[in-house]
Amino acid sequence: MFENVGEMVVLFWRALLAMPLAWRQRQKVFDQFFEIGNASLLMVSILSFFIGGVIALQTAPVLVEHGLAGTVGGVVGIAICRELAPVMMSILIAGRIGSAMAAEIGSMRVYQEIDALRTMNINPIHCLVMPRLLAIVIALPLLVVFSILVGWFGGALVCMVNHRIEISFPSFLSTFQEVVELKDVLNGVFKSFIFANVVGVVSCHQGLITRGGPRGIGRSVTKAVVNSIVLIVILDYLLTRLLMT
Amino acid sequence: MNSPATNHRGVRLDVRGLRKSFGNQEVLKGLDFEVNPGEIFIIMGPSGSGKTVLLKHLIGLEQPDAGQILIEGRPIDSPEIMDRYRMAMVFQSGALLNSLSVGENVGLYLSEHRLNPPGEIARIVTEKLEVVGLKDAENKMPSDLSGGMVKRVAIARALVMDPQLILYDEPTSELDPLSAVTVAQEIVRLQQRTHLTSLIVTHDRDLAFGVANRIAVINEGRILAIGAPEEVRRDPNTLVQAFLQASFRRLD
Numbered sequence: 001m002f003e004n005v006g007e008m009v010v011l012f013w014r015a016l017l018a019m020p021l022a023w024r025q026r027q028k029v030f031d032q033f034f035e036i037g038n039a040s041l042l043m044v045s046i047l048s049f050f051i052g053g054v055i056a057l058q059t060a061p062v063l064v065e066h067g068l069a070g071t072v073g074g075v076v077g078i079a080i081c082r083e084l085a086p087v088m089m090s091i092l093i094a095g096r097i098g099s100a101m102a103a104e105i106g107s108m109r110v111y112q113e114i115d116a117l118r119t120m121n122i123n124p125i126h127c128l129v130m131p132r133l134l135a136i137v138i139a140l141p142l143l144v145v146f147s148i149l150v151g152w153f154g155g156a157l158v159c160m161v162n163h164r165i166e167i168s169f170p171s172f173l174s175t176f177q178e179v180v181e182l183k184d185v186l187n188g189v190f191k192s193f194i195f196a197n198v199v200g201v202v203s204c205h206q207g208l209i210t211r212g213g214p215r216g217i218g219r220s221v222t223k224a225v226v227n228s229i230v231l232i233v234i235l236d237y238l239l240t241r242l243l244m245t
Numbered sequence: 246m247n248s249p250a251t252n253h254r255g256v257r258l259d260v261r262g263l264r265k266s267f268g269n270q271e272v273l274k275g276l277d278f279e280v281n282p283g284e285i286f287i288i289m290g291p292s293g294s295g296k297t298v299l300l301k302h303l304i305g306l307e308q309p310d311a312g313q314i315l316i317e318g319r320p321i322d323s324p325e326i327m328d329r330y331r332m333a334m335v336f337q338s339g340a341l342l343n344s345l346s347v348g349e350n351v352g353l354y355l356s357e358h359r360l361n362p363p364g365e366i367a368r369i370v371t372e373k374l375e376v377v378g379l380k381d382a383e384n385k386m387p388s389d390l391s392g393g394m395v396k397r398v399a400i401a402r403a404l405v406m407d408p409q410l411i412l413y414d415e416p417t418s419e420l421d422p423l424s425a426v427t428v429a430q431e432i433v434r435l436q437q438r439t440h441l442t443s444l445i446v447t448h449d450r451d452l453a454f455g456v457a458n459r460i461a462v463i464n465e466g467r468i469l470a471i472g473a474p475e476e477v478r479r480d481p482n483t484l485v486q487a488f489l490q491a492s493f494r495r496l497d
Contacts, residue, residue, distance in 0.1 A: 024359070108342070116340035119304050119333065120354040120406065127357060 004205065011129065011208070012201045018123070018130040025131045032135030036097050040143060043096070044089060048147040051084050052076065052154025060158075060165040072165070073172040074179025076155035081180065085147040086188040087236050090195035093140055094228035098203035101132050102224035105207025106217040114208070124208070133200040140196035141189045148185060152176070191239050195232050202228045255283040255442030256316050256330055256409040258303070263312035265298060265466075272298050274466035275312065280459075285436055285443045287453040290463035291488060296446040297337075299463075300412050303444065304334045316410070330410065333403030337415040339395035341387040341402070347374070348383030351401045373401040376438075377431055393424030400431060404439075411435075413445040417452050425449065429456055450489065454478070462488060 022029060059079075060072045105128055108114050114124050156176075159167040206224040210216050258280040265273040272295045280286040290296050301307040303314060305322065314321040316330055341350045352370040355361050361369065367383075374382055377397040387395060396416055403411055416432065417425035429452050436443050436456075447453055453460055454474045461471040462485045470480040478489065 104344075111343075112336050112338055112340040113342050115301075115306055116334075116336060116342070116402075117353075118306060120357070120402075122353070122357045 004209070007209070008201050008205045011125070011205050012133075012197065014125045015130045015133045015201070015204075018126045019134065021126055021130065022134055025127065028127065028131035029134050032132050033139050035100075036093070036135055036139040037143070039096055039100075040093060040139075041146075043092060044143050044147050045150050047088060047092060048080075048085065048150035049154035051088055052080055052151035052156075053158040055079050055084065055151075056155040056158040056165065057162065060162070060167065064165055064167075069167055069171070070175050071179070072159055072167055073156070073174070073176030076159070076172075077152060077176045077180035078184055080151040080155065081148045081185045081188045083188070083236075083240070085144050085151055086191040086195065087232060089144050089147045090140065090192055090199060090232050091229055093136070093143070093196070094199045094203075094225055094232065097136065098199045098224050098228050099221045101200070101203035102206045102210075102221045103217055105129075105204055106210030106220040109208060109210045110213055110217060129200075129204045129208075132204055133197070136200040137193060137196040140199070141192045144189055144192040145185070148188060187243050190243070191236065194235060194239060198231045198235065199228045202231065254409060254440050257282050257318070258410060258442060258444070259313075259315040259318070260299075260303075261313045261315065263299070263302060263314065264310045265295075265302065265307065266310055272466050273302075273309070273312075276463070276466070276468055278461055278468060278471055280442055280444055282442055283436075283440045284458035285432070285445065285456050287457040287460045288444070288446045288463055289448065289450070289453050289460060289488070292448070294463045295466040296463060297414055300334065300414050300444075300446055303412055304332060331406050331408045332410045332412065333406045333408040334412040335396065335399045335403050335414065335416060337418055339387070339392075339399040341395060341398055343387050345387075346383065347379070347385045347387065347390070347398050350387065350398060351383075351405055353402065354406050369405060370401075373404045374398075376404060376435070377401045378427075391424065393420050393427055396420070396424075396428050397431060400428075400435070404435070408441060410442045410444065413443065413447075415447055415449075416445060417447065417449045425452065432456055464488070 056072070056076050059075050063069060063072050063075065108128070117124050117127065156169055156172045159165045159172050160169055203224040206220040206227070210220040260276050260278050263273050263276040264271070276299065288296050288299065298307060302309055316326045319326050342353070345353065348367070348370050351373055352366045355366045355369060370383060371380070374380060377400050379394060379397055379401065382394070382398070387398070390398065413432065416428050420428060432443065432445070433456050445452070457474055459472060460474055460477045462469045462477060464484055469482050470477050470485045477485065480486070
């Protein structure tokens, strides 16, 4: 995984340099953006709702037992917006969208479509990588905001209806408001922005270096997803540490 | 079809001492040849002889270890040549973009480089598809086309660039005999109409001896014979004769 870090940094830099062409490529950016949202919105809703529910279910009974019912809203709120929504949604997008990016670009590479682009003086970074990267760095933070809202709702609902917790919605909301601040949400959104770049660059890079027919495409897809997830988890720790200071 | 075209708008291509190795394997071992403006030049040879690697060097997808490729006497990668001349390549598989329609594929060069307004691009696309006998195919997807049609769309896509040099990689491979003849006829008609320089890499003896002005036989990265089709047919080199006779036997 790490032997290609230099190539990925160069790819990211070249994609950044191509950003002034974004308006020209706006249809491709919009198509990718729609693809990411359309493919992921339902899954994001389901996943976020149950993540919110399960974090409430795991933490709230213990806190209630120890007389800390007043902190449940805050704990659930912080856990979701700072950590669970950005990390889980990024992993979801790496699986659904990163794999699709690697497969599509990889098959274009294997079947000489990228060579054909080059013979027409069409830079594949401009027309394949940049639109995908731009779309994912816009879409993923938006999905994370949506995920945070759904996750909070899921957590609040479980706190209200579960007989071992039984915290009313106003009580959940009051502690939530005391603890969760806008900067906590922005913290999660910032993380997701970084993760989106990681997923986009890793997936496009794996696509571009694909060799060896259908088996090579499969290998690239697996590497794109696994490498993205590993980097997301490592970067999550580093970013969390950085954002704590 | 064995006399070079006059009134050409094609370019002269010179390949001098071209060498390329992949790891320890030397694929091109000092190739030297020239292609005259407006002629159809065929490179024949067995699989693995370096034909496709040579084409990739000519179109800029590979860089040589040594040697030079010159267009009109200047290096192929010099800014002056890149500004002034255009080259197009028709890939063995066609290499159409599967996510785009036939019309979008053919107009891709113009639309990506914003060379013409959309209406003008549509007109040019229709015109080029008509040239290759595929009128009304704009809205089809590549997956809806036969092998022969894919190659003809790829030729139309190359023509949109208005090239002075067009490279074909095995244009008749994987085609039934009728489609192969159709594609060969398209190549000849195009050359007669546009007088561009055509370089074709092929195994197909019928195509080679049917359309070429000159032929080069290549084996293991070296040119064994070069000349007009009749000269190559009479070449005393035993490897050339073995290759040609193998082609005849295969056809018999």
